[in-house]
Amino acid sequence: MPELPEVETIKRGLQKNIVGKTISDFDCNWNKMLNKPLANYRKILKGLKIKKVRRRAKMIELNLSKGWNVLIHLKMTGQLVFGSKTRCVVGGHPIKEGYECLPNKFTHANFTFTDNSHLYFNDVRKFGWVRLYNDLQLAKAMTDFKLGPEPLSKDFSLNYLITRIKKRPNVKIKQFLMDSQNVTGIGNIYSDEVDFFAHVRPMRAVKTLSEKEISLIYKGIEKILTASVKAQGTTFSNYRNANGEVGAYSKQLKVYGKWGEKCSCGGKIVRVKIGGRSSSYCPKCQK
Ligand SMILES: [Zn+2]
Structure with missing residues (x-):
């Protein structure tokens, strides 16, 4: 999607x-x-x-x-x-x-x-x-639709993220990020990439996140989505951007869709199923 x-x-x-x-x-x-x-x-x-x-x-x-x-x-x-x-x-x-x-x-x-x-x-x-x-x-x-804030808008602040996490402490990080009632627009691709950026494993409950990790997730969302919009999105399966070209962000992906491949750290990217969706992460880089 x-x-x-x-x-x-x-x-x-x-x-x-x-x-x-x-x-x-x-x-x-x-x-x-x-x-x-x-x-x-x-x-x-x-x-x-x-x-x-x-x-x-x-x-x-x-x-x-x-x-x-x-x-x-x-x-x-x-x-x-x-x-x-x-x-x-x-x-x-x-x-x-x-x-x-x-x-x-x-x-x-x-x-x-x-x-x-x-x-x-x-x-x-x-x-x-x-x-x-x-x-x-x-x-x-x-x-x-009960939509949460747009992640690239001022409504999405670090304080909002901290408060929202406290309201849903037992949800896994990946599911939290993909729930549009928490924040909109993030699905399978960008949740995996944000988790890699924040060095956290996607299946952890959000209540286990330290303040530093929450702050990294917040930064990662802004940084990754902004870079991907600039690159006109990611090509997945046969998606194309509005000009019929492939989205250039595919080249910048670190873990999404890469299970079985090598991470930049030399470790092997693995896959885990979370709520019926598969998620890729690096066990060496993500704790
Ligand atoms: Zn790694």
Whole structure:
């Protein structure tokens, strides 16, 4: 699943391409990804302008004219493709079939703009969704998600982290970091990398962390996410960034996905299962 840096990269790609465009039509062949009947989408969206593209946690939000909004979650295999006659911008999980012939069999939603360009939502496994909310409904939906602070915002302070850890003392570090109610946007990749940065093993309970270790986790989150956003994210499985290129942060990964390989210290990176997710760490560097 794309995490903060990957979704942020997609958002930036879309921002350059769809802001200012007016929707002329919308179509969808998988009603479960919608939160209203398709007919309502078509009626409401027609004629609305894209005012802004934002990222909220791992979601993409399109702010439209007349107080409407579209909230998109790519989940495991979702992909957003902007296509016009002259360019094609991809974000999320590319589908091997290529982009020459869009829409394809994985295209489940399609925004058509008045200049005949399109924003396609493709999803192999169909876990993703495209929801339509007015401003009030959106505010309520965001409250219902109970999201913690954005890790690169001022709301995410060292004090907040310390207080939050005290509230959930028995949760394992990796699970704590991946829970969006504690902090948003961190998944499998960046939790492993943050734990390596802080020299802590992912399966320890957060209550065992010393003040120094908590402070290193805090620093690691900021440092690693910032570096990855700059590198346009990490390539995992067949993820590509918004320009259809591979994210360059892959080259900077220290432990994620590297179990069985050598750590920079010479030790061997191992894998452990935590809450059904596998996590990689170096037993020599991480205590
Ligand atoms: Zn090591």
